[in-house]
Amino acid sequence: MSHKNPRTGKSQSLTIVIKLGTSSICDEETNLPLLSNLSLMVETIVKLKFLGHKVVLVSSGAIGVGLRRLDLDKKPKKLSAIQAVAAVGQGRLMRMFDDLFSQLNQPIAQILLTRHDLSNRTRYINAVNTFTELLAMGVVPIVNENDTVSVSEIKFGDNDTLSAITAGMVNADYLFLMTDVDCLYTDNPRENPDAKPIKVVEDVGDLKERVVVSTPGSSLGTGGMVTKLAAADLATAAGVTTIISRGSAPKNIISIVTSLSNVNPNSSVSSSIPIHTRFIAKDNPMMDKKWWVLHGLHTAGTIFIDEGAVKAVRHKSNLFAAGIVKCEGSFVSNQAVKLVFEKHHVNENGKEIVELITVGKGLVNYSSSEISLIKGCKSGEIGEKLGYADCDFVIHRDNLAVTLKDPEENENN
Numbered sequence: 001m002s003h004k005n006p007r008t009g010k011s012q013s014l015t016i017v018i019k020l021g022t023s024s025i026c027d028e029e030t031n032l033p034l035l036s037n038l039s040l041m042v043e044t045i046v047k048l049k050f051l052g053h054k055v056v057l058v059s060s061g062a063i064g065v066g067l068r069r070l071d072l073d074k075k076p077k078k079l080s081a082i083q084a085v086a087a088v089g090q091g092r093l094m095r096m097f098d099d100l101f102s103q104l105n106q107p108i109a110q111i112l113l114t115r116h117d118l119s120n121r122t123r124y125i126n127a128v129n130t131f132t133e134l135l136a137m138g139v140v141p142i143v144n145e146n147d148t149v150s151v152s153e154i155k156f157g158d159n160d161t162l163s164a165i166t167a168g169m170v171n172a173d174y175l176f177l178m179t180d181v182d183c184l185y186t187d188n189p190r191e192n193p194d195a196k197p198i199k200v201v202e203d204v205g206d207l208k209e210r211v212v213v214s215t216p217g218s219s220l221g222t223g224g225m226v227t228k229l230a231a232a233d234l235a236t237a238a239g240v241t242t243i244i245s246r247g248s249a250p251k252n253i254i255s256i257v258t259s260l261s262n263v264n265p266n267s268s269v270s271s272s273i274p275i276h277t278r279f280i281a282k283d284n285p286m287m288d289k290k291w292w293v294l295h296g297l298h299t300a301g302t303i304f305i306d307e308g309a310v311k312a313v314r315h316k317s318n319l320f321a322a323g324i325v326k327c328e329g330s331f332v333s334n335q336a337v338k339l340v341f342e343k344h345h346v347n348e349n350g351k352e353i354v355e356l357i358t359v360g361k362g363l364v365n366y367s368s369s370e371i372s373l374i375k376g377c378k379s380g381e382i383g384e385k386l387g388y389a390d391c392d393f394v395i396h397r398d399n400l401a402v403t404l405k406d407p408e409e410n411e412n413n
């Protein structure tokens with residue numbers, strides 16, 4: 001069977017990332033593993049591999065499996081206790097997957113990641129290289145957050161985000177977010193019978209007016225629809241078509257991929273395909289490094305820039321010290337900072353309003369204390385102020401992801 005890349009339309013082997021949430025792995029009441037569901041997922045992945053595709057599984061469930069093993073009814077409140085439970089569960093979760101995949105002769109690998117791992121370019125590239133090798137060897141990598149070393153501020157927060165970051169790392173064609181509903185609805189379908197399914201989303205930003213997103217995550221998971229939308233935003237920006245589909249029907253993935261790969265992904269799709277929501281991938285995905293700066297890195301501080309600098313960086317210039325007004329937070333060189341601009345308005349009552357506009361995010365060449373000394377200076381004055389000048393600019397344009405596209409847009413907000 002010939003499969004086509006949803007973006008390029010070319011026949012090829014597709015790379016598919018599948019995210020399985022806790023509610024698809026463990027029973028919500030008993031925390032016992034949902035064996036039939038897991039077996040169906042394993043069969044589906046092996047079938048996708050048989051069809052020539054590469055598959056990465058992002059699996060939650062360590063906490064749920066750990067709770068069952070330790071005979072605990074509820075997730076503990078203390079972070080270190082949750083980490084301990086996950087450490088107990090992760091090994092058993094992998095053993096369960098290995099048992100199931102081994103029945104079908106499919107080797108698997110465990111990959112545990114944290115956001116912090118991605119904030120170091122070398123570690124990020126190492127992770128990408130490992131994925132590439134594993135996929136070339138025909139292995140199915142199974143990814144989870146490294147709960148043992150994650151602490152609140154460096155946590156992904158949820159495995160939906162982790163799956164989107166993984167999809168970007170492996171340049172996936174599809175990301176499937178498997179959940180406990182068929183698709184995204186205009187409201188909570190369990191409470192509102194008039195809630196309508198949303199089948200195709202061109203821009204996650206436009207959804208705000210169409211959807212009431214109140215679905216909380218399962219009792220053990222940390223996600224919910226809010227994190228699924230954030231994940232879809234992240235993955236589509238990296239050029240990955242993102243699908244929300246029902247976790248209890250893994251075989252739907254095969255029907256969806258087969259149907260979508262044989263039609264233009266932007267055209268409407270036959271109604272015989274299982275119901276799902278499809279978020280269309282951006283045509284001009286962000287360059288790998290900028291995407292990494294924007295989404296992989298923890299934001300360590302904020303730099304306020306003037307209007308001239310906003311225009312310059314929007315036109316792909318480096319950020320020079322001359323355009324910096326002030327900085328907040330404590331950071332060192334090579335950390336990521338947010339770039340903002342303070343726009344002053346006078347409202348109808350004659351009161352001055354200051355609007356904070358986010359311009360983007362970049363990797364700095366100077367620390368916060370150095371920037372406080374050189375802000376507003378010309379490049380030639382940096383040596384005089386600091387006693388040395390490592391670089392003529394504060395952020396190189398290749399390390400700068402500008403998210404502010406149209407200044408008019410912000411004026412209307």
Ligand SMILES: N[C@@H](CCC(=O)OP(=O)(O)O)C(=O)O
Nearest residue numbers: 022061062063159221222223
């Ligand atoms: N690392 C945790 C993930 C928790 C989590 O994000 O769960 P979910 O919202 O179900 O994807 C675990 O394996 O239990």
